[in-house]
Amino acid sequence: MNSVKRKKLIDNLFTYGLVVFCWIAVQALSATGHMTNQINGLLVPICMYVILAVSLNLTVGISGELSLGHAGFMCVGAFSGSFFTKLMAEAIPSLQARFIIALVIGALTAAFFGVIIGIPVLRLRGDYLAIVTLAFGEIIKNVMNVIYVGVDNGMLRIAMEKKANLNLSENGRVIIEGAMGITKTPKASTFTIGIVLVLITLFIVQNLINSRTGRAIMAIRDNRIAAESVGLNITKYKLLAFSVSASLAGMAGVLYSHNLASLAAEKFDYNMSILILVYVVLGGIGNIRGSIISAIVLTLLPELLRGMNNYRMLIYAIVLIIMMIANSAPSAIAARERLLEKFQRKNTKEAA
Amino acid sequence: MNILEVNRLSIAFGGLKAVDNFNIEIKKGQLYGLIGPNGAGKTTVFNLLTGVYKPDAGIIMLDGVNVAGKRTISICQAGIARTFQNIRLFTEMSVLDNVKVGLHNHHRYGIATGLFRLPGYFRAEKEMDERAMELLKVFDMEQYFDYKAANLPYGQQRKLEIARALATEPKLLLLDEPAAGMNPNETTELMEMIRFVRDTFDMTILLIEHDMKLVSGICEALTVLNFGQVLCQGETAEVLNDPEVIKAYLGE
Ligand SMILES: Nc1ncnc2c1ncn2[C@@H]1O[C@H](COP(=O)(O)OP(=O)(O)OP(=O)(O)O)[C@@H](O)[C@H]1O
Numbered sequence: 001m002n003s004v005k006r007k008k009l010i011d012n013l014f015t016y017g018l019v020v021f022c023w024i025a026v027q028a029l030s031a032t033g034h035m036t037n038q039i040n041g042l043l044v045p046i047c048m049y050v051i052l053a054v055s056l057n058l059t060v061g062i063s064g065e066l067s068l069g070h071a072g073f074m075c076v077g078a079f080s081g082s083f084f085t086k087l088m089a090e091a092i093p094s095l096q097a098r099f100i101i102a103l104v105i106g107a108l109t110a111a112f113f114g115v116i117i118g119i120p121v122l123r124l125r126g127d128y129l130a131i132v133t134l135a136f137g138e139i140i141k142n143v144m145n146v147i148y149v150g151v152d153n154g155m156l157r158i159a160m161e162k163k164a165n166l167n168l169s170e171n172g173r174v175i176i177e178g179a180m181g182i183t184k185t186p187k188a189s190t191f192t193i194g195i196v197l198v199l200i201t202l203f204i205v206q207n208l209i210n211s212r213t214g215r216a217i218m219a220i221r222d223n224r225i226a227a228e229s230v231g232l233n234i235t236k237y238k239l240l241a242f243s244v245s246a247s248l249a250g251m252a253g254v255l256y257s258h259n260l261a262s263l264a265a266e267k268f269d270y271n272m273s274i275l276i277l278v279y280v281v282l283g284g285i286g287n288i289r290g291s292i293i294s295a296i297v298l299t300l301l302p303e304l305l306r307g308m309n310n311y312r313m314l315i316y317a318i319v320l321i322i323m324m325i326a327n328s329a330p331s332a333i334a335a336r337e338r339l340l341e342k343f344q345r346k347n348t349k350e351a352a
Numbered sequence: 353m354n355i356l357e358v359n360r361l362s363i364a365f366g367g368l369k370a371v372d373n374f375n376i377e378i379k380k381g382q383l384y385g386l387i388g389p390n391g392a393g394k395t396t397v398f399n400l401l402t403g404v405y406k407p408d409a410g411i412i413m414l415d416g417v418n419v420a421g422k423r424t425i426s427i428c429q430a431g432i433a434r435t436f437q438n439i440r441l442f443t444e445m446s447v448l449d450n451v452k453v454g455l456h457n458h459h460r461y462g463i464a465t466g467l468f469r470l471p472g473y474f475r476a477e478k479e480m481d482e483r484a485m486e487l488l489k490v491f492d493m494e495q496y497f498d499y500k501a502a503n504l505p506y507g508q509q510r511k512l513e514i515a516r517a518l519a520t521e522p523k524l525l526l527l528d529e530p531a532a533g534m535n536p537n538e539t540t541e542l543m544e545m546i547r548f549v550r551d552t553f554d555m556t557i558l559l560i561e562h563d564m565k566l567v568s569g570i571c572e573a574l575t576v577l578n579f580g581q582v583l584c585q586g587e588t589a590e591v592l593n594d595p596e597v598i599k600a601y602l603g604e
Pocket residue numbers: 365368370388389390391392393394395396397437
């Protein structure tokens with residue numbers, strides 16, 4: 001039994017190692033001047049997509065609910081985080097400190113939305129749940145598209161449709177400006193912070209899965225009726241998985257919004273949700289490391305292929321298909337497991 | 353002392369009275385059989401006892417407490433555990449984890465303890481591992497502990513369901529056709545195990561079974577159900593010789 005536990009531990013450490021390796025590789029490449037501007041610009045988005053994919057995998061793979069509204073939670077996190085950073089510009093001069101608090105606020109706000117959306121949505125199953133989460137994602141996006149929030153004389157003012165509806169006094173300023181969203185959020189996101197957030201995400205998700213709580217979540221996924229019969233509270237654990245997943249997406253949203261000068265709600269449409277789902281499916285449903293790899297590869301790929309203009313999308317599609325086969329075909333899975341086992345045996349020997 | 357006393361338990365689906373005025377009394381430590389032709393309402397009785405269905409009428413006294421109409425979770429906590437006619441395992445999880453899920457409410461630690469791997473986590477997980485292995489040993493399954501539940505042979509899956517149910521530390525264990533799909537050797541082995549469970553855990557067991565060899569071999573008392581109604585009740589030998597019962601079984 002201990003050998004099985006050790007195997008699991010090594011497996012988890014390997015995942016952290018992979019992330020740390022990426023960080024070191026990037027540092028080495030940029031020290032030797034091998035990083036192009038384009039790739040540099042992708043580093044934070046890659047971290048963001050990894051967090052999104054891993055967190056969505058918690059809902060889709062571990063909890064077994066097909067959610068198509070992940071971008072909505074990201075949106076909530078991005079706006080609440082940026083809002084805080086801009087609002088507190090004078091009160092908290094240190095951008096680092098504001099950013100860290102913004103990350104927490106983004107995560108908490110998204111978790112809150114996870115709970116209030118989860119309560120009605122998790123009563124549904126399968127396709128119905130997918131469609132309703134999709135709808136909620138769109139609702140969040142559309143509301144953010146028309147909302148105006150300003151501040152004057154220490155008071156928050158909220159209005160819909162028009163900036164004029166805010167009735168701000170002369171010394172007031174607008175922070176969220178409808179379809180324009182939030183502009184000029186200071187850039188606080190860096191690759192290193194992104195990597196740290198990825199590691200935090202992995203820590204939360206992996207430790208959750210390998211605990212009493214995670215077992216309950218997976219048991220409910222595998223057989224709801226049996227899970228109830230052994231005394232598990234279905235609603236509690238479904239909601240827990242859903243809101244943890246939402247809060248991590250919210251955190252990714254804050255990372256996103258502090259990386260670009262302008263933040264518009266439009267970006268968080270269902271295409272974004274589907275894209276994240278594609279990463280999860282291609283990396284293997286329930287496979288955390290797979291989510292990381294597919295998010296990295298599929299974000300980098302279009303950029304790396306930029307030189308081959310005409311064939312770009314063709315190659316992208318072929319890679320998608322190959323990844324799908326590598327992760328879903330039984331013989332490919334068996335081959336991969338054999339390889340991994342060999343590697344792990346070597347590792348344990350070294351450790352001993 | 354009676355662990356279970358059921359009175360006038362009834363449920364109808366549309367016009368069909370699936371269970372009609374069902375009564376039963378089971379003593380602590382008894383091995384009790386519920387038999388009857390296909391569609392008699394046996395599984396429905398289990399579903400009523402465990403709160404999967406809400407009864408239209410009737411009382412279910414478990415160790416002096418009425419649990420009729422309560423939710424499945426509360427009934428599990430009150431002390432009724434079950435297995436399913438069509439096996440319901442946590443298929444993607446390991447055999448050990450299946451049993452550990454059964455231990456969920458008896459070895460608690462908070463979410464934060466699990467997330468941050470505080471000492472309580474290691475302590476509780478160790479206890480759970482040990483307890484789960486003990487239960488697997490009862491069913492001669494310890495060597496399968498790291499198998500995925502879905503990959504177990506059929507007979508082993510049935511036994512794993514019993515081990516998982518026992519993990520919830522029930523007062524009353526309900527087994528729905530535990531020998532279904534087993535070969536005669538496996539059935540004999542299972543009979544031994546059921547008896548062993550009753551003796552070592554001082555367990556009260558109510559089981560549904562079509563295999564008459566198993567029923568007459570281990571059950572001390574029987575209730576025969578026919579078209580949702582109790583046809584006959586009493587000690588095994590008497591019931592099996594009752595002309596009404598013979599008619600219900602052979603008259604089909
Ligand atoms: N949820 C339900 N809705 C409608 N009818 C039901 C439902 N559950 C059971 N029934 C009906 O109740 C009757 C009793 O079914 P039940 O499954 O309890 O029989 P059983 O004695 O367990 O039979 P078997 O030996 O075949 O398992 C059947 O006619 C069945 O169709």
